Amino acid sequence: MVASLNMVSGAQDGETATAGGGGHDFDLVVIGGGPAGEKGAAQAAYFGKRVAIVEARHVGGAVVHTGTLPSKTLRETAIYLSGMRARGLYGVDYSFGREITVEDLFFRQRLIERSYLSLVEDNIARHRISMIMGTASLMDAHRVRVQREDATDVELRGEHILIATGSRPARPADVPFDDEFVYDSDSVLGLSRMPSSLIIAGAGVIGSEYATLFAALGVVVTLLDGGDRLLPFLDDEIREILCAQMTEAGIDLRFGVRTNAISVDRAKGCVRVQTHDGATLEADALLYCVGRQGNTDGLGLERIGVAPDARGRITVDDDFRTAAPSVMAAGDVIGFPALASTSMEQARVAVCHAFGFEYKRQVSALIPYGLYTLPEVSMVGESEDSLRASGTSYLAGRVRYHTNARAQIVGDDTGLLKLLFAPDDRRLLGVHIIGERATELIHVGQMCMQFGGTIDAFIDNVFNFPTISEAYKYAAYDGLQAIERAAGHAREAPRTLPA
Numbered sequence: 437m438v439a440s441l442n443m444v445s446g447a448q449d450g451e452t453a454t455a456g457g458g459g460h461d462f463d464l465v466v467i468g469g470g471p472a473g474e475k476g477a478a479q480a481a482y483f484g485k486r487v488a489i490v491e492a493r494h495v496g497g498a499v500v501h502t503g504t505l506p507s508k509t510l511r512e513t514a515i516y517l518s519g520m521r522a523r524g525l526y527g528v529d530y531s532f533g534r535e536i537t538v539e540d541l542f543f544r545q546r547l548i549e550r551s552y553l554s555l556v557e558d559n560i561a562r563h564r565i566s567m568i569m570g571t572a573s574l575m576d577a578h579r580v581r582v583q584r585e586d587a588t589d590v591e592l593r594g595e596h597i598l599i600a601t602g603s604r605p606a607r608p609a610d611v612p613f614d615d616e617f618v619y620d621s622d623s624v625l626g627l628s629r630m631p632s633s634l635i636i637a638g639a640g641v642i643g644s645e646y647a648t649l650f651a652a653l654g655v656v657v658t659l660l661d662g663g664d665r666l667l668p669f670l671d672d673e674i675r676e677i678l679c680a681q682m683t684e685a686g687i688d689l690r691f692g693v694r695t696n697a698i699s700v701d702r703a704k705g706c707v708r709v710q711t712h713d714g715a716t717l718e719a720d721a722l723l724y725c726v727g728r729q730g731n732t733d734g735l736g737l738e739r740i741g742v743a744p745d746a747r748g749r750i751t752v753d754d755d756f757r758t759a760a761p762s763v764m765a766a767g768d769v770i771g772f773p774a775l776a777s778t779s780m781e782q783a784r785v786a787v788c789h790a791f792g793f794e795y796k797r798q799v800s801a802l803i804p805y806g807l808y809t810l811p812e813v814s815m816v817g818e819s820e821d822s823l824r825a826s827g828t829s830y831l832a833g834r835v836r837y838h839t840n841a842r843a844q845i846v847g848d849d850t851g852l853l854k855l856l857f858a859p860d861d862r863r864l865l866g867v868h869i870i871g872e873r874a875t876e877l878i879h880v881g882q883m884c885m886q887f888g889g890t891i892d893a894f895i896d897n898v899f900n901f902p903t904i905s906e907a908y909k910y911a912a913y914d915g916l917q918a919i920e921r922a923a924g925h926a927r928e929a930p931r932t933l934p935a
Contacts, residue, residue, distance in 0.1 A: 460593065462486045462487060462592060464594055466487065466488065466490065467580065467597065467735070468601040468769075474559060474560065475779075476600060476783030476786060477560070478560070481565050483795075485791060487566065489565055491568075491570075492569075494553075496549075505545075506625055507645060507808065509548045510542070511649050514649045517536050518536075536654070570590065571734070573736040578594060579594075596762050598764045598786060599765040603731055605724070605728055606728055607724075618707055632656065633656040633657075633718075634723060635722045635723070636658070636659045636723045639661035644659070645807065658717060660717075662692065669819075670815070671821075678811070681811055694711065696710045707719055707721060730750065732744045732748045742758045750765040751770070757786075764786040777803070782799055785798055807875075813869070814869050814874040815878065816867050816885065817882075820832070832854055832856055832915070833891060833913070834854045834855075835907045842903050842906070846872055848871050850871065851871020852869070853877070853907045855894075856868070862891050862919075864881065864891055867882070
């Protein structure tokens with residue numbers, strides 16, 4: 437049956453007025469309360485639109501509950517519990533002093549989850565957005581049916597609908613997930629015991645982050661991947677440093693390795709992996725991090741003429757509209773780049789296009805990428821590979837962290853900041869960083885690029901001292917020397933710019 441809308445919080449006066457047949461009219465109905473859904477809803481509500489969010493489980497999505505914040509909080513916890521930052525700084529080994537338990541590992545993660553969740557809920561309430569808990573399915577391009585836990589249905593009508601249902605880890609049928617010995621990146625947050633050894637299948641961003649996290653806690657980690665190198669999108673120089681750091685942390689990196697069979701030996705209390713080359717590996721647990729699946733099952737996309745791909749991802753146009761113009765999609769459910777930062781922006785832009793707001797018309801082409809490995813990695817703009825592929829001339833200015841006073845103070849002597857720039861006008865083309873606070877530092881270069889700046893901006897600027905940010909100035913100085921070196925080489929013998 438269709439019930440009245442009696443489980444709504446934060447609704448505007450009169451915004452849930454019945455429109456016949458037990459339906460409820462909104463300007464925008466958002467399916468999914470993760471980062472894309474929340475920000476898209478808030479954008480519309482900010483401009484006075486009547487908005488409802490339908491959420492099947494809990495607001496916050498993977499960012500709050502299973503992905504971004506949990507894994508990054510665990511990273512910081514691992515650094516603290518392991519005493520990584522203090523080792524060697526003062527000539528003492530300042531570590532936790534006892535065996536680390538899962539309670540130690542997850543204590544702060546749960547606090548952060550609750551704290552940030554309250555911020556999300558406050559944002560929804562502050563914008564007077566109606567919140568309906570239940571499972572949504574599309575009836576047509578303007579109507580959504582919500583099945584609630586009490587078995588009653590609510591019908592919502594929206595001028596526009598935004599699908600922001602996110603994604604989940606892929607779970608192939610031949611992998612024996614039991615969340616006791618074999619985990620995915622969601623279920624690992626319910627780890628029942630701290631393993632002494634761990635096999636991670638998949639050396640993508642998630643697999644690499646968890647590999648360095650567990651290695652910091654003293655877990656013997658083996659990282660397997662079918663590719664020929666770690667994170668192919670990384671700058672080669674940055675990748676080399678990261679691989680060296682991972683190896684130094686005790687991680688066994690194995691590339692070109694495919695898993696043929698995974699089994700659990702409960703009598704022995706281990707998981708066993710057979711690889712394509714005939715090798716057999718054993719560990720206390722396995723973390724499977726190969727691929728993600730869009731959450732589009734049961735959504736009723738076929739009723740609006742939208743067909744997701746094999747991974748459950750929805751195709752959208754430049755305005756984030758699906759094949760049904762009144763239905764938009766944003767975030768992980770549309771695939772790459774599947775970042776929390778871009779998901780939020782996609783939803784805001786989608787809503788602005790839908791309602792004709794001139795406020796925000798496109799997602800910036802300058803997207804920073806951050807890897808919360810140990811050490812951190814971040815990048816924005818062009819890479820050396822992309823510049824070579826396009827035939828664009830460039831030079832690089834570098835600075836090593838060991839020459840930076842603040843980096844020395846915090847104990848990071850292996851980091852690198854690299855600037856890629858055009859040799860003719862010194863315009864900044866790309867920034868690549870590995871080391872302490874890389875994901876924060878990247879925004880300095882990003883903002884310079886946003887306004888078409890040159891490396892001279894860093895030379896002319898005054899930075900606090902001592903700060904790692906000051907590394908930008910010295911990387912720019914190195915860039916000036918690279919120009920001189922290139923000019924000198926050109927006088928000696930004409931040649932192309934260094935690649």
